[in-house]
Amino acid sequence: MDDPDVVRACNVDWTGKVVGGAHFLLRPSSSAQLELILMLANRLRTPIHIQGGNTSLVGGATPVNSDFILTTSKLKRIRHFDSQLGRVTCEAGVTLGELSEYLRGTGYHFGVDLASRESATVGGMISTNAGGIHFIRHGGFRDQVVSLDLVTPAFGLISASSKYLKDNTGIDVGRIAIGAEGTIGVVTSATLRLIPNSASSYTVLFGVDTFSDALEKLRFARQFATLSVAEFFTYDGVVLVEEAIGARVPFRSRYYLLFQFDGGHLMEQELSDAFRNIEGNVAVASDAVSAKKLWALREHHTLAISTLGKVDKYDVSFELGQIEEFWSSANKRLESLTSSAKAYIFGHLGDGNVHLNVVSRLSSAVVDEAIIGLTLEMGGSISAEHGIGTLKSGYLSRAKNDAQLQAMRAIKATFDPNGILNPGVIF
Numbered sequence: 001m002d003d004p005d006v007v008r009a010c011n012v013d014w015t016g017k018v019v020g021g022a023h024f025l026l027r028p029s030s031s032a033q034l035e036l037i038l039m040l041a042n043r044l045r046t047p048i049h050i051q052g053g054n055t056s057l058v059g060g061a062t063p064v065n066s067d068f069i070l071t072t073s074k075l076k077r078i079r080h081f082d083s084q085l086g087r088v089t090c091e092a093g094v095t096l097g098e099l100s101e102y103l104r105g106t107g108y109h110f111g112v113d114l115a116s117r118e119s120a121t122v123g124g125m126i127s128t129n130a131g132g133i134h135f136i137r138h139g140g141f142r143d144q145v146v147s148l149d150l151v152t153p154a155f156g157l158i159s160a161s162s163k164y165l166k167d168n169t170g171i172d173v174g175r176i177a178i179g180a181e182g183t184i185g186v187v188t189s190a191t192l193r194l195i196p197n198s199a200s201s202y203t204v205l206f207g208v209d210t211f212s213d214a215l216e217k218l219r220f221a222r223q224f225a226t227l228s229v230a231e232f233f234t235y236d237g238v239v240l241v242e243e244a245i246g247a248r249v250p251f252r253s254r255y256y257l258l259f260q261f262d263g264g265h266l267m268e269q270e271l272s273d274a275f276r277n278i279e280g281n282v283a284v285a286s287d288a289v290s291a292k293k294l295w296a297l298r299e300h301h302t303l304a305i306s307t308l309g310k311v312d313k314y315d316v317s318f319e320l321g322q323i324e325e326f327w328s329s330a331n332k333r334l335e336s337l338t339s340s341a342k343a344y345i346f347g348h349l350g351d352g353n354v355h356l357n358v359v360s361r362l363s364s365a366v367v368d369e370a371i372i373g374l375t376l377e378m379g380g381s382i383s384a385e386h387g388i389g390t391l392k393s394g395y396l397s398r399a400k401n402d403a404q405l406q407a408m409r410a411i412k413a414t415f416d417p418n419g420i421l422n423p424g425v426i427f
């Protein structure tokens, strides 16, 4: 397909910051077609860029060095649902929203959830090992994949779809693709673990004025095995969300913690007893409509901040005790560069993973050096969940040691010896 409007849309990343130069869009509708495309591309040494829902926040899905985009938009089949083992097998182009809709009424749901759910695809989420809001309870995508099918330039289709939940027959080759950002093969389908639905859900918003109080609330919430979300944002950020979507935050505090607990029928009583004596700003939602309102305050941060102009995004993780130091040092570094930069922090506090969004007129390279440089100096991870993509690849050599880099390059060369997949991503 070479419809210029469609191809143009696929060349621009979600943030609008990264623009690719591809002229052609390849849309295989079966694994067999996809295998043929990859075989030809490998033979002709033609670079190809893989795209799922194009929600990457690190320019991962943007064809910066390829004339061809291979999209999974036609790989949409949900092939099998196993209600006894709690598993579903679906093709790579199924979005998280479509999967959730399919599972409605089955008694199961999927363990990973992200704000980009309506566009993010199974293949994209596997390839970025997406984290999301339930990581604290169910882990990331790596923890949900039972098996997957991967088409690689060197070996063609590697079908690692074992029929069994437990299968220890040597190296599980397919799993190497989880988090590999499409650099070693194309994920065509996967069998995913499902979570039985809870009888009830309880959402609580706390407001506190110091970061140590925020950590104290997190410690308190963590004592409940039913804790399945521990998110965090600040007053500055929520004001933008209020403006962007017309929402109202129930009270004014410096920091906000959003907790969700999912459990049995007795859980609500246990939680309301426990929370009764807590002083300060707190709002409880025990029905779906009020929970949705609290959730909107957290979920619309990325969108609300993106309305301010150029945003440089950082997705970092630290020990919990380092986050306050990171936040204040990041602000100091930005102040030393310009008086007009504004930083927003929010994210998955329960996982030690925060998103720092910087709005400024500084060049991205200057902001990157300030924030990624600080993260590396503090020993944090420069990508907790979004991946390296094309935007962070220049920092990989400072984030990994020589042995790690050598091993990563050797894996890439084994699966994709001619370097045709996603040139510019990670490496």
Ligand SMILES: Cc1cc2nc3c(=O)[nH]c(=O)nc-3n(C[C@H](O)[C@H](O)[C@H](O)COP(=O)(O)OP(=O)(O)OC[C@H]3O[C@@H](n4cnc5c(N)ncnc54)[C@H](O)[C@@H]3O)c2cc1C
Pocket: 014, 049, 050, 051, 052, 053, 054, 055, 056, 057, 060, 061, 072, 092, 113, 114, 115, 116, 119, 120, 121, 122, 123, 124, 125, 126, 127, 128, 129, 130, 131, 132, 133, 181, 182, 183, 185, 186, 187, 188, 302, 303, 385, 386, 389, 422, 425
């Ligand atoms: C509003 C918003 C909120 C977000 N929240 C979160 C969050 O909470 N947690 C989180 O982890 N991420 C989050 N993200 C980032 C993003 O949604 C995830 O990285 C997601 O997993 C990307 O899925 P996708 O289908 O859009 O992949 P794309 O963006 O299309 O691609 C991502 C990478 O995977 C590769 N790829 C895509 N499909 C395949 C395939 N079938 N086989 C091999 N490689 C493939 C691409 O080449 C690229 O390198 C958010 C993004 C937005 C816009």
